[in-house]
Amino acid sequence: MANCPQCNTPYDAGAVFCDNCGASLQAPAPAAAGYPPQPTVQAAPPIYQQPPAQQPTAYQPPTPQPVYQAPAPGGANCPQCGSPLTPGAAFCDNCGAPAAAVPPVYQQPPVPPVYQQPPAQPAYQQPPAPPVYQQPPVQPAYQQPPAQPAYGAAPTPRLIVQTTNAQIMLPPGKMEYIVGREDPVSNIFPDVDMTPHGGDDGGVSRRHARLFFQNGQWFVEDFQSTNFTHVNNQRVQPGTPMPVPNGAEVRFGRIKLMFYTQ
Numbered sequence: 001m002a003n004c005p006q007c008n009t010p011y012d013a014g015a016v017f018c019d020n021c022g023a024s025l026q027a028p029a030p031a032a033a034g035y036p037p038q039p040t041v042q043a044a045p046p047i048y049q050q051p052p053a054q055q056p057t058a059y060q061p062p063t064p065q066p067v068y069q070a071p072a073p074g075g076a077n078c079p080q081c082g083s084p085l086t087p088g089a090a091f092c093d094n095c096g097a098p099a100a101a102v103p104p105v106y107q108q109p110p111v112p113p114v115y116q117q118p119p120a121q122p123a124y125q126q127p128p129a130p131p132v133y134q135q136p137p138v139q140p141a142y143q144q145p146p147a148q149p150a151y152g153a154a155p156t157p158r159l160i161v162q163t164t165n166a167q168i169m170l171p172p173g174k175m176e177y178i179v180g181r182e183d184p185v186s187n188i189f190p191d192v193d194m195t196p197h198g199g200d201d202g203g204v205s206r207r208h209a210r211l212f213f214q215n216g217q218w219f220v221e222d223f224q225s226t227n228f229t230h231v232n233n234q235r236v237q238p239g240t241p242m243p244v245p246n247g248a249e250v251r252f253g254r255i256k257l258m259f260y261t262q
Contacts (some may be wrong), residue, residue: 061109140165140258155261157211157218161197162249162256168192176212179252180205194255203227203253209236211244218244218261227253 003010006023015025078085080097090099140160156172170177170192180190181199183206192211194204205225212219219241222229229236230251236242244250250259 137163138165155213157259157261159192159250159257159259162258164197166197168197168257170211175214176210178207178210180208182206194252198255199253202255204255205253208252212241218259220244220250225253 002013002025004018004020004023004025006018007021009018009020011018011025017024076085077083078092078095078097078099080092081095083092083094085092085099091097092099140162157170157177159168159170160166161168174191177191179192179194180188181195181204182189182193186206188206190207193199194202194208203226205223205227207223208225209220209222209229212221220229220231220236221241222236222238224238230249231242231244232248233251234242244259246259246261248259250257
């Protein structure tokens with residue numbers, strides 16, 4: 001084993017260049033007669049170069065990679081190395097290449113998700129105030145209805161306003177009473193004036209209805225009033241009298257009254 005004339009590193013016989021410094025290991029050719037020997041040119045040591053600084057580059061999507069697909073069997077010679085193929089073989093027995101060249105199928109890289117603005121939060125709303133408790137109206141005390149008069153007589157009825165317990169006495173000795181609101185301008189003066197008992201706000205018409213006695217029974221007839229007439233929560237149709245029994249609830253518009261006979 002000899003040493004490199006450049007760096008003195010041992011090398012194997014037959015080596016052409018030094019594995020350490022790359023100097024030539026061939027003996028220089030003998031000088032021609034009459035010419036001085038030429039000096040041996042030694043290879044300059046390699047100069048280390050600083051690698052260029054990496055510059056930031058713009059983002060590039062990854063290159064789509066081919067997706068392998070099984071080739072169709074067939075073909076006489078391998079398209080890779082030219083070796084004969086076994087009939088029906090899918091791969092070459094010599095190099096392992098597919099028996100038929102299949103062009104690669106590229107897949108499109110996934111599209112990055114698009115940022116979506118989150119939905120706006122609803123504005124705070126003040127919760128509704130709790131309902132204010134209202135004292136229910138005082139129910140009138142039960143009163144024993146008076147005894148029914150003999151057939152043919154016209155007992156004098158009376159009305160009691162449920163909200164105020166006010167008692168309305170009707171003029172005695174009459175067989176018919178007009179219920180409504182007094183209006184001197186229109187010359188309307190009903191027998192039962194509901195104005196003092198909330199008739200304006202209660203929706204009582206000026207000529208609302210009539211109470212009349214017939215065949216031993218009191219009846220009520222609606223005069224096509226705006227807010228109707230009811231007996232025991234049953235509407236009285238205009239022009240169709242309805243019996244009013246003793247102790248019944250009669251409603252003119254929104255004014256509720258109890259009907260009694262003496």
